[in-house]
Amino acid sequence: MRRTLTGTGLGAAVLAAAALLATPASAASSGSDFSVTFPGDKPATAYHVENTASVVNGRITAKSVVSWEILEDQVIDNSKRFSSFKITARLESRPGKDNPDVVETSRTCDLTQLVNDHYTWLLNDPANTCTAPSTTYDGEVFWSSDSTIVYDIEGDGKGPVTQELLGSPLVHG
Numbered sequence: 001m002r003r004t005l006t007g008t009g010l011g012a013a014v015l016a017a018a019a020l021l022a023t024p025a026s027a028a029s030s031g032s033d034f035s036v037t038f039p040g041d042k043p044a045t046a047y048h049v050e051n052t053a054s055v056v057n058g059r060i061t062a063k064s065v066v067s068w069e070i071l072e073d074q075v076i077d078n079s080k081r082f083s084s085f086k087i088t089a090r091l092e093s094r095p096g097k098d099n100p101d102v103v104e105t106s107r108t109c110d111l112t113q114l115v116n117d118h119y120t121w122l123l124n125d126p127a128n129t130c131t132a133p134s135t136t137y138d139g140e141v142f143w144s145s146d147s148t149i150v151y152d153i154e155g156d157g158k159g160p161v162t163q164e165l166l167g168s169p170l171v172h173g
Contacts, residue, residue: 027054028144032165039156041077043070043119053091053145053168060171061134062091062145066111069120078119084152084160085112089130094142097170101144105133143171 029052037044047068054061064087088108092101109130114121121128130147137143146167152160 026171027052028169028171029053030166030168034163035071036081036151036153038081038153042079042081043072043075043077045070045081045119047149049087049147049149049165051089051145051147051165051168053143053171055137055143055171058137059134060091060137060143061131062089062105062168063129063131064089064145064147064165065124065129066115066149067122067124067128068115069122075119080116080154081119082112082115082151083154084110085115085149086110086151087130087147087149089132090146090148091132091135092144092146092167093138094170097142097172099142101146101167104135107132139173141172144168 029050031048031050033046033048035044035046045068047066050065050067052063052065054063066087086108088106090106091104093104094101107130111128111130114127132145144167147165149163149165150160151163
């Protein structure tokens with residue numbers, strides 16, 4: 001049996017294709033890695049943060065996804081590792097490629113309980129994702145996603161540590 005599109009069906013198909021092509025989604029990502037050594041028998045842990053700036057339907061958003069895994073084969077001490085572990089995701093813009101960044105939106109997410117409850121977390125889901133509020137995309141501006149983690153290791157007496165992370169490549173055009 002052979003089907004043919006009517007004028008209405010063909011018109012609807014063309015409009016749907018045009019809508020998809022008119023607002024293409026684009027994204028730029030980069031990752032950063034760092035490790036933390038804890039006092040006592042708590043396992044040293046490697047952390048990875050993926051910063052992504054993405055454009056969808058005329059809006060740009062910045063998100064940071066944190067994953068981690070232990071560096072030793074076994075966990076001897078699974079007690080509390082952090083008294084605080086927070087990430088701030090930032091959506092940044094600049095009028096020219098070589099101009100300094102301006103923070104457009106940001107959000108700080110408290111992941112302390114999640115990183116303390118799970119010594120390894122390799123999933124990409126909302127629990128370990130921090131998303132800055134989106135804003136209207138302007139193709140004349142250069143955009144990027146950036147983030148910073150501030151953590152305080154439980155019982156080390158050193159206070160908070162700031163971990164600067166690699167921002168995403170610029171989105172433009």
